[in-house]
Amino acid sequence: MIQSLDNRRREIGLKKRYRAEKRFRFYGLAAISIGLFFLVVLVVNVVSQGYSVFQQTQLSLDVYLDKKIIDPNNELHAKPELLVTANYPLLVRNALAKKLDVDLTDRASLRDLNAFFSQSARVLIRDRVVANPNIIGTTQKFTILASANIDSAFKGQIDLSVPEQNRKVSNRALTWMKKLALEHSLYKSFNTGFFLHGASSRPEVAGIGVALIGSLYMMAIVLLLALPIGVATAIYLEEYAKKTLFADIIEVNINNLAAVPSIIFGLLGLAVFINFFGLPRSASLVGGLVLTLMTLPTIIIATRSSLRAVPPSIRDAALGLGASKTQVVFQHVLPLAAPGVFTGTIIGIAQALGETAPLILIGMVAFVANYPTSPVDPSTTLPAQIYMWANEPERAFVERTWGAIIVLLIFLAILNTAAVYLRRRFERHWS
Amino acid sequence: MPTQHIVRSFDDELQYLEAKIAEMGRHAGEMILRSVDCLVTNNTQLASDVIADDIFLDLAERDLDEKAITIIAKRQPMAVDLRAIIGTIKISSDLERVGDMGKNIAKRVAPIGQSRQPERFYQGLKTFADLVLSQLNEVLDAYATRSLDRIDAVRERDCEVDVLYTSLYREILALMIKEPKNITPCTHLLFCAKNLERVGDHITNIAETLHYIITGDIMPPERPKDDKTYKLSADDINLRQNEE
Amino acid sequence: MDIKMRGTDVKVFYGEKEALHGINLDIARNAVTALIGPSGCGKSTFLRCLNRMNDTIEGARVTGLITLDREDIYDPKIDVVELRARVGMVFQKPNPFPKSIYDNVAYGPRIHGLAKTKSDLDAIVEQSLRKAGLFDEVKDRLKELGTGLSGGQQQRLCIARAIAVSPEVILMDEPCSALDPIATARIEELIDDLRKNFTITIVTHSMQQAARVSQFTAMFHLGKLVEVGETQSIFTSPKEPRTQDYITGRFG
Numbered sequence: 055m056i057q058s059l060d061n062r063r064r065e066i067g068l069k070k071r072y073r074a075e076k077r078f079r080f081y082g083l084a085a086i087s088i089g090l091f092f093l094v095v096l097v098v099n100v101v102s103q104g105y106s107v108f109q110q111t112q113l114s115l116d117v118y119l120d121k122k123i124i125d126p127n128n129e130l131h132a133k134p135e136l137l138v139t140a141n142y143p144l145l146v147r148n149a150l151a152k153k154l155d156v157d158l159t160d161r162a163s164l165r166d167l168n169a170f171f172s173q174s175a176r177v178l179i180r181d182r183v184v185a186n187p188n189i190i191g192t193t194q195k196f197t198i199l200a201s202a203n204i205d206s207a208f209k210g211q212i213d214l215s216v217p218e219q220n221r222k223v224s225n226r227a228l229t230w231m232k233k234l235a236l237e238h239s240l241y242k243s244f245n246t247g248f249f250l251h252g253a254s255s256r257p258e259v260a261g262i263g264v265a266l267i268g269s270l271y272m273m274a275i276v277l278l279l280a281l282p283i284g285v286a287t288a289i290y291l292e293e294y295a296k297k298t299l300f301a302d303i304i305e306v307n308i309n310n311l312a313a314v315p316s317i318i319f320g321l322l323g324l325a326v327f328i329n330f331f332g333l334p335r336s337a338s339l340v341g342g343l344v345l346t347l348m349t350l351p352t353i354i355i356a357t358r359s360s361l362r363a364v365p366p367s368i369r370d371a372a373l374g375l376g377a378s379k380t381q382v383v384f385q386h387v388l389p390l391a392a393p394g395v396f397t398g399t400i401i402g403i404a405q406a407l408g409e410t411a412p413l414i415l416i417g418m419v420a421f422v423a424n425y426p427t428s429p430v431d432p433s434t435t436l437p438a439q440i441y442m443w444a445n446e447p448e449r450a451f452v453e454r455t456w457g458a459i460i461v462l463l464i465f466l467a468i469l470n471t472a473a474v475y476l477r478r479r480f481e482r483h484w485s
Numbered sequence: 486m487p488t489q490h491i492v493r494s495f496d497d498e499l500q501y502l503e504a505k506i507a508e509m510g511r512h513a514g515e516m517i518l519r520s521v522d523c524l525v526t527n528n529t530q531l532a533s534d535v536i537a538d539d540i541f542l543d544l545a546e547r548d549l550d551e552k553a554i555t556i557i558a559k560r561q562p563m564a565v566d567l568r569a570i571i572g573t574i575k576i577s578s579d580l581e582r583v584g585d586m587g588k589n590i591a592k593r594v595a596p597i598g599q600s601r602q603p604e605r606f607y608q609g610l611k612t613f614a615d616l617v618l619s620q621l622n623e624v625l626d627a628y629a630t631r632s633l634d635r636i637d638a639v640r641e642r643d644c645e646v647d648v649l650y651t652s653l654y655r656e657i658l659a660l661m662i663k664e665p666k667n668i669t670p671c672t673h674l675l676f677c678a679k680n681l682e683r684v685g686d687h688i689t690n691i692a693e694t695l696h697y698i699i700t701g702d703i704m705p706p707e708r709p710k711d712d713k714t715y716k717l718s719a720d721d722i723n724l725r726q727n728e729e
Numbered sequence: 730m731d732i733k734m735r736g737t738d739v740k741v742f743y744g745e746k747e748a749l750h751g752i753n754l755d756i757a758r759n760a761v762t763a764l765i766g767p768s769g770c771g772k773s774t775f776l777r778c779l780n781r782m783n784d785t786i787e788g789a790r791v792t793g794l795i796t797l798d799r800e801d802i803y804d805p806k807i808d809v810v811e812l813r814a815r816v817g818m819v820f821q822k823p824n825p826f827p828k829s830i831y832d833n834v835a836y837g838p839r840i841h842g843l844a845k846t847k848s849d850l851d852a853i854v855e856q857s858l859r860k861a862g863l864f865d866e867v868k869d870r871l872k873e874l875g876t877g878l879s880g881g882q883q884q885r886l887c888i889a890r891a892i893a894v895s896p897e898v899i900l901m902d903e904p905c906s907a908l909d910p911i912a913t914a915r916i917e918e919l920i921d922d923l924r925k926n927f928t929i930t931i932v933t934h935s936m937q938q939a940a941r942v943s944q945f946t947a948m949f950h951l952g953k954l955v956e957v958g959e960t961q962s963i964f965t966s967p968k969e970p971r972t973q974d975y976i977t978g979r980f981g
Contacts, residue, residue: 297787367820367822367824368824368826368827369785370782370785370818370820370824371820371824371825371826371887371890372826372836373782373785373813374780374782374813374817374818374819374820374891375813375814375817375836375837375840375890375891375894376810376811376812376813376814376837376840376841376894377810377836377840378810381840386826390827488974488979489979490977490978490979491978491979491980492978495978561937562977563936563940563964563965563976563977564964564965564966564967564972564973564976564977565966565973565977566977567964567965568965568966700966701962701965701966702966
């Protein structure tokens with residue numbers, strides 16, 4: 055009798071346990087699903103809004119380089135600067151009018167014509183003429199960017215049901231657009247300008263080139279400074295420093311620093327690097343220094359825990375053979391701790407890559423059109439550029455904002471994948 | 486031993502050995518007692534019982550040897566345990582020999598009985614046997630209590646045993662010289678006396694083994710265990726006779 | 730007895746707690762001395778004093794005199810790194826470096842500059858592996874990771890590594906406790922061989938091993954040295970009751 059009672063009790067326990075397990079598994083799956091869902095929403099949102107930036111509408115046009123417009127008074131040999139200041143957009147307008155059979159007297163049409171192509175055409179034609187003034191008087195083929203509005207219209211981003219007065223693009227321009235597209239004079243091609251150009255008030259030529267270089271400089275500075283300083287600090291604190299109250303205070307402070315809001319580091323950078331040391335504003339050097347300070351705690355903490363994870367048996371073995379403390383640390387402990395250090399560093403750098411707030415205070419959120427040639431030249435970073443473009447209302451800037459976000463996310467994904475790969479590759483089994 | 490082994494079955498095994506030795510000792514002592522009794526009362530029936538009983542000691546010795554070897558293989562005993570086990574093997578061998586001595590005495594009951602002698606004749610032997618038996622009991626007591634004092638007492642009294650044996654030897658020789666028709670029974674008596682003397686030797690062996698078990702030291706070989714009867718010559722006997 | 734190392738009134742403190750109470754012990758030259766005793770009795774602590782490994786433990790303090798060939802090893806003039814090259818150590822759990830077998834054995838000679846050329850180093854490595862009885866088993870895979878060997882082989886590798894710096898004394902802290910009986914027997918055979926040229930001190934939990942392998946045995950209990958003497962007399966007739974109680978399994 056008693057035995058069967060025990061058996062019965064046992065079964066009930068089992069059923070309850072299995073049910074609890076199923077429930078728990080369900081919770082876990084639900085949590086993962088929610089996370090995945092939001093991830094998918096994020097990715098779909100970002101990609102759908104930004105993918106169009108990778109193509110830019112261009113116009114292929116034969117432009118007659120009318121001497122009468124470039125050098126009306128024949129003063130070229132005396133005033134070579136005329137080549138620079140000539141009214142090249144006019145040439146383009148005329149060429150376009152000719153192609154579209156537009157009457158040059160119709161002011162409205164002329165307005166529309168001028169608004170059809172990007173003013174960057176000026177620079178394009180000017181550069182070619184300045185390089186070879188002999189082409190004046192000939193007809194040359196140019197590939198000109200369409201204006202931002204036409205570009206948006208061609209990509210179908212403009213709501214055409216709105217009455218014409220409220221639209222950026224007139225019906226006439228739309229007709230021209232369709233006609234040129236049919237002739238294959240107007241087409242979309244890969245937007246290399248997005249990656250090569252700097253900031254511009256004209257969205258069709260705005261790009262993240264400067265931001266990329268600025269981010270690269272900054273990451274290089276962070277790597278060059280934070281890695282050695284962080285690793286050395288961690289080694290000292292973990293292996294050499296005596297375990298006193300002072301050492302404990304330092305450890306607590308480092309852990310706290312990792313949680314300090316990043317904008318405070320920006321204030322620090324402003325006060326110390328810019329005001330006290332007089333370093334130039336908006337320079338990627340200053341940005342790099344500020345981000346180094348921010349990344350140091352992460353690297354120190356990661357390095358310390360990797361050092362701690364090295365089993366004491368390896369240290370004992372080396373010490374027992376007569377290795378000095380330094381030899382033990384650098385020949386045995388550090389190589390075994392290296393995977394953890396790399397992972398921590400890459401994660402720290404990935405974090406630094408995405409920082410914006412501290413850079414605001416040191417002036418890196420600025421309009422920089424030209425490439426910085428050294429770290430002390432003014433520059434901006436990718437997240438800062440995204441922030442700036444996000445404030446612009448024009449449709450083309452919206453598209454560019456999302457496109458830059460895609461690029462940033464891709465970089466972060468690459469960095470994190472590299473961290474995981476490196477860790478797996480170098481993980482050594484010491485047992 | 487004041488404390489017990491952590492593994493109690495080890496204690497049980499050692500306990501078994503000790504109990505078996507005590508049993509063997511008792512049995513051997515009884516064999517001596519009964520065989521001498523049979524001799525004095527000329528009881529051949531009892532004598533053949535005693536002879537048959539010797540098998541117990543043979544089996545017990547074999548059993549002890551086996552058990553001791555098993556304990557050594559299983560437990561790898563050290564120090565006092567090791568000495569106790571090796572000691573057990575030696576003591577059981579000695580006790581088995583004591584039993585054999587008793588059996589030998591019992592075997593001679595029949596031949597001696599054919600020429601019956603007066604009581605006085607056997608008195609010397611009985612006294613000698615009593616002394617030897619008391620030694621045996623003493624040494625078995627010492628084994629049970631692990632008492633060094635009692636071992637010393639046994640060693641000391643061993644001189645008495647030798648003295649008594651020598652005088653008994655002389656007495657029997659004198660008897661033989663006085664009445665030659667007594668030679669056959671007296672020769673048997675001599676052998677019985679010799680057997681008892683050798684029991685005394687075995688008892689001394691047991692005492693020495695016990696000393697080793699308790700202290701770990703081997704006793705110095707000073708004790709006078711040789712029988713000095715080889716020194717006696719016919720002239721000595723004649724001289725003594727003439728003195729009497 | 731020709732004395733290689735001597736401890737006089739050696740005390741070890743962990744913070745305020747006294748772990749070893751005044752140990753006086755001689756270690757004989759070219760012989761094996763076994764340290765036995767129940768867990769926590771201080772035998773490993775004393776062993777670690779002999780090559781100053783206790784220095785690496787926070788809060789550990791050693792007082793008293795320990796000499797190697799009559800020189801005080803705690804003298805400030807003594808370089809602890811050099812001391813550890815003269816007094817080597819093999820640990821309980823085999824701990825080869827995660828490097829090749831060759832590099833494991835070559836590490837000590839490299840850092841102490843014992844080999845001038847590559848062929849010198851090769852010779853030292855081969856000799857050490859031979860002395861440790863491992864060379865024939867690994868001679869065609871010297872470049873493989875040391876951690877890929879079996880437990881017994883790893884321990885022999887650690888012994889070869891320790892021998893490679895030509896120490897005078899080898900300290901072994903329960904070297905066979907993680908090994909199977911055959912590997913243990915090989916190591917015991919190795920110890921027997923090594924004692925011709927080295928002074929060996931071994932801490933062991935197995936009394937049978939201490940009895941088999943050593944010439945002198947010291948019994949520790951609760952941080953004190955209870956008894957020391959020749960192995961054969963300790964294990965057949967010890968003088969101290971505590972020693973007897975421990976080795977016969979009566980403890981407690």
